[in-house]
Amino acid sequence: xxxxxxxxxxxxxxxxxxxxxxxxxxxxxxxxxxxxxxxxxxxxxxxxxxxxxxxxxxxxxxxxxxxxxxxxxxxxxxxxxxxxxxxxxxxxxxxxxxxxxxxxxxxxxxxxxxxxxxxxxxxxxxxxxxxxxxxxxxxxxxxxxxxxxxxxxxxxxxxxxxxxxxxxxxxxxxxxxxxxxxxxxxxxxxxxxxxxxxxxxxxxxxxxxxxxxxxxxxxxxxxxxxxxxxxxxxxxxxxxxxxxxxxxxxxxxxxxxxxxxxxxxxxxxxxxxxxxxxxxxxxxxxxxxxxxxxxxxxxxxxxxxxxx
Amino acid sequence: xxxxxxxxxxxxxxxxxxxxxxxxxxxxxxxxxxxxxxxxxxxxxxxxxxxxxxxxxxxxxxxxxxxxxxxxxxxxxxxxxxxxxxxxxxxxxxxxxxxxxxxxxxxxxxxxxxxxxxxxxxxxxxxxxxxxxxxxxxxxxxxxxxxxxxxxxxxxxxxxxxxxxxxxxxxxxxxxxxxxxxxxxxxxxxxxxxxxxxxxx
Numbered sequence: 001x002x003x004x005x006x007x008x009x010x011x012x013x014x015x016x017x018x019x020x021x022x023x024x025x026x027x028x029x030x031x032x033x034x035x036x037x038x039x040x041x042x043x044x045x046x047x048x049x050x051x052x053x054x055x056x057x058x059x060x061x062x063x064x065x066x067x068x069x070x071x072x073x074x075x076x077x078x079x080x081x082x083x084x085x086x087x088x089x090x091x092x093x094x095x096x097x098x099x100x101x102x103x104x105x106x107x108x109x110x111x112x113x114x115x116x117x118x119x120x121x122x123x124x125x126x127x128x129x130x131x132x133x134x135x136x137x138x139x140x141x142x143x144x145x146x147x148x149x150x151x152x153x154x155x156x157x158x159x160x161x162x163x164x165x166x167x168x169x170x171x172x173x174x175x176x177x178x179x180x181x182x183x184x185x186x187x188x189x190x191x192x193x194x195x196x197x198x199x200x201x202x203x204x205x206x207x208x209x210x211x212x213x214x215x216x217x218x219x220x221x222x223x224x225x226x227x228x229x230x231x232x233x234x235x236x237x238x239x240x241x242x243x244x245x246x247x248x249x250x251x252x253x254x255x256x257x258x259x260x261x262x263x264x265x266x267x268x269x270x271x272x273x274x275x276x277x278x279x280x281x282x283x284x285x286x287x288x289x290x291x292x293x294x295x296x297x298x299x300x301x302x303x304x305x306x307x308x
Numbered sequence: 309x310x311x312x313x314x315x316x317x318x319x320x321x322x323x324x325x326x327x328x329x330x331x332x333x334x335x336x337x338x339x340x341x342x343x344x345x346x347x348x349x350x351x352x353x354x355x356x357x358x359x360x361x362x363x364x365x366x367x368x369x370x371x372x373x374x375x376x377x378x379x380x381x382x383x384x385x386x387x388x389x390x391x392x393x394x395x396x397x398x399x400x401x402x403x404x405x406x407x408x409x410x411x412x413x414x415x416x417x418x419x420x421x422x423x424x425x426x427x428x429x430x431x432x433x434x435x436x437x438x439x440x441x442x443x444x445x446x447x448x449x450x451x452x453x454x455x456x457x458x459x460x461x462x463x464x465x466x467x468x469x470x471x472x473x474x475x476x477x478x479x480x481x482x483x484x485x486x487x488x489x490x491x492x493x494x495x496x497x498x499x500x501x502x503x504x505x506x507x508x509x
Contacts (some may be wrong), residue, residue, distance in 0.1 A: 013483035015455075018462060044497045048490040051497070052458045054432070054439040057354075058344040065336045068354070069329065072361055076325070079362075093369035100370065 004031070009041050016046055101125060312363070312417045312462065315503045317377050330364050335378070339385050339461075346389030348444050352396065363388075375469055382462075382470045386452055393448045442492040450485040457482055 008031050014020050015028045030038050079085050105126040317327075339360055346354035363384050410463065428503055443454060456462045457478075464482075467477045490497050 013486055014479060017464075017482075019479070044490055045486050047497050048486055048493055049458070050444070051435070051439050051493055052454070052489075053441055054436045055459065056436050056440045057341060058350075060337070060340050060344075061350075063331075064340070066331070068336065068357060069332050072328075072332065072358060073325070075358065075362065076328075076365060089366050090369075093367060096367070096370045183309070296374065 005038050006034060008035070008038050012038075012042050012045055015042070015047055046220075102129060317371070328361070331364065332361055334500050339381065342382070342385050342455065342460065343389050345459065346386065346416045346452055347392055347396075350391075352392055356385060356392055359388045360384045379466060382460075383472070386456075386470055390452065392450055438493060438496065441466055442489050445492065446485055446488060450481050450488070453478055453481040454489075457459065462504070 008028055011020060011024065011028065015025065018025070020028065032042055084255055102125050336357070339357055340353055343356035344350060346476045347353050347356060360381070364381065371377070387417070443451060446454065450469070453467060456467045457464075462470070464475045467478045471478065
């Protein structure tokens with residue numbers, strides 16, 4: 001079958017209905033004059049259409065329409081006798097109207113209408129719906145996170161200053177091997193850098209009772225993270241040889257011998273920019289801890305106790 | 309005085325029952341014919357009619373008058389009919405077989421102008437049976453297009469508006485339906501001189 005015959009036969013149905021343009025109609029007519037196969041196709045389709053006159057149109061039984069109207073009337077009366085039904089009908093109609101308006105509005109928005117028919121009032125509902133959905137998503141994501149989780153995230157961010165330190169980023173850019181080393185230490189795989197492995201709290205810090213060294217009447221205890229550094233900071237000592245962070249407890253020294261500690265804690269960090277970002281100019285931080293078990297007293301605990 | 313369609317619709321908005329009565333009187337036959345052609349069954353057609361006019365009465369508030377009332381009515385009937393056919397086909401319940409249904413149709417129909425010989429009458433009845441069964445055996449979507457185009461005489465754009473699809477879809481469905489009907493009515497269609505295989509190729 002030739003390509004032309006195929007395209008002619010595809011539009012024979014429209015040719016029968018006289019739905020083609022004058023030019024197409026003339027082309028098909030001309031083709032049919034010469035092509036036997038297409039002529040047969042056309043004749044058979046036309047004959048099929050003609051045979052449809054023999055279709056027996058169904059007629060309703062005698063008196064059906066009167067009976068139907070009585071039945072319909074009684075159904076309507078029955079429905080309308082229930083006030084809840086009428087109310088539901090009105091609400092449904094209003095809802096449907098609103099829905100159609102919104103659909104129209106979206107169609108106007110999506111369908112890139114011509115400038116003449118474009119009206120801001122038409123697309124305003126669509127925009128407002130989009131705005132509402134976006135606001136809903138924002139609010140849900142903001143408030144669905146538990147405050148505790150949020151606090152943890154902030155503390156985590158602070159207790160890992162290396163993660164966001166610009167100094168480290170400069171180093172990272174300079175030395176790829178160092179980056180790989182850091183990723184390994186932080187539990188990051190090469191493929192998934194953004195997903196951090198759950199951090200184990202393993203901050204067993206050395207707590208030195210300085211009260212015997214005659215610092216002051218209260219007695220100061222200092223602990224720092226250099227003796228046994230937290231996981232993730234271990235291999236960064238070559239990047240930051242100085243102290244990662246240190247904390248100083250200010251409390252009567254007997255507090256350290258009891259099971260609980262309450263008192264002020266001063267935190268020093270080598271990253272002043274971290275604190276500047278939080279709105280502070282100094283690199284030290286003073287917080288008060290209340291009833292923290294001495295065995296849990298670690299840099300993480302100090303950070304965790306900070307309420308931002 | 310007979311009310312115009314616009315007035316009838318306006319009265320329907322006011323929940324006027326007489327307007328609904330006029331609508332039923334005016335469009336009842338048309339709705340029934342379309343419903344029974346889609347559903348192929350009197351009981352189902354009755355259900356479709358009930359649902360259609362109840363919807364007209366209750367949801368006239370949602371009629372936006374962007375299209376003609378008749379188009380809106382057609383759309384309701386077609387949607388109700390196709391939904392019912394879909395549900396029924398899922399249940400695979402047929403109250404009357406095609407043949408019995410056809411006999412009922414023929415009995416209901418009064419052929420006053422039929423003056424042919426008994427032999428011709430039998431042949432004609434046989435042809436009617438073939439054609440009716442062929443149309444009824446088309447898939448519901450294609451049958452609806454055939455009914456709206458061939459029996460109701462609606463144009464392609466109007467059918468597209470009723471079925472909520474493109475004109476191209478209507479054309480392709482109609483073309484498919486005609487080809488399918490031609491295969492089913494082959495003995496009658498072959499009266500046309502069929503070209504030899506060589507010529508066809």
